Amino acid sequence: MDINFWGFSLAKYSEQFKLDVVQQYLAGDMGFKAIANQRGLCNSMVRLWVRLYEAHGEAGLKRRSATYSAAQKLAVLQHMWARELSYKQTAAAFDIRSPGHISNWERCYHSGGIDALRPRQRGRPKTMPDSQSPKPPLPVDDDTRTREELLAEVSHLRMENAYLKKLDALVQTQQKQRAIARKKRK
Structure with a gap:
């Protein structure tokens, strides 16, 4: 499930449904609360969808799972520091769905530098070595031992x-x- 920084599930509703809700709001006939009541939604969810749409267009309403390289993370942090932006503003500028990621990146960078921003290998480490154990030596004739x-x-x-x-x-x-x-x- 795709949870964003407001705590709502963005994957529960189809992209078309979200777009219809946003377009209904942008038409100006109804406010957040009225649309939310009509559609059976929370008014803050409608507000979230409108903000995502205004910031990123239809792409802001799509389900998204992204991975970032260490260089991309560092570029985001440097942009944030240079312009003195908040986590939310930086997340909106780079279409990062969770500002919490940026705060984690910043903490990791301050504690371990660029190496701390590199993706870690996930899962349980291997317990067995990759190579096979060496084969036992061929038996030697008893007469020669x-x-x-x-x-x-x-x-x-x-x-x-x-x-x-x-x-x-x-x-x-x-x-x-x-x-x-x-x-x-x-």
Whole structure:
């Protein structure tokens, strides 16, 4: 949903409906409140649509989602500072739907410079590396290996075997405990 800085949803109504409301107001027959009552709207929403139309034409009534580069954000801030404009005036000048964006940009710029204005990567960071893990070395023929290498492998295999036996015993103990607990519940 497209929420602007006045807190209204601009996406709820079609562009044609908004344009009809604005043209009805600009015809001069009725005021904001009368049009709002007739159309079942809030009078401040009618006022908002008229202001957007006056500032940007029909494009001001269209649903809009924009992304800005760091250079564009900096240019907006410099324009605002040079002309001593408010956030709302700057937003109107650059057709930025939310003046809150400009205040965020200014705060980021003052705290971290131009780098803080660059878009950040969104979402959760990757937990897995991009590259595959290195492949294990090809097995070497037992005849070419030294006695120490063979003894190290035997020791490693014995430890692995002992670990698996203990794991199996632990799993069997837990299964027995669950079975006893089930019998007690019945």
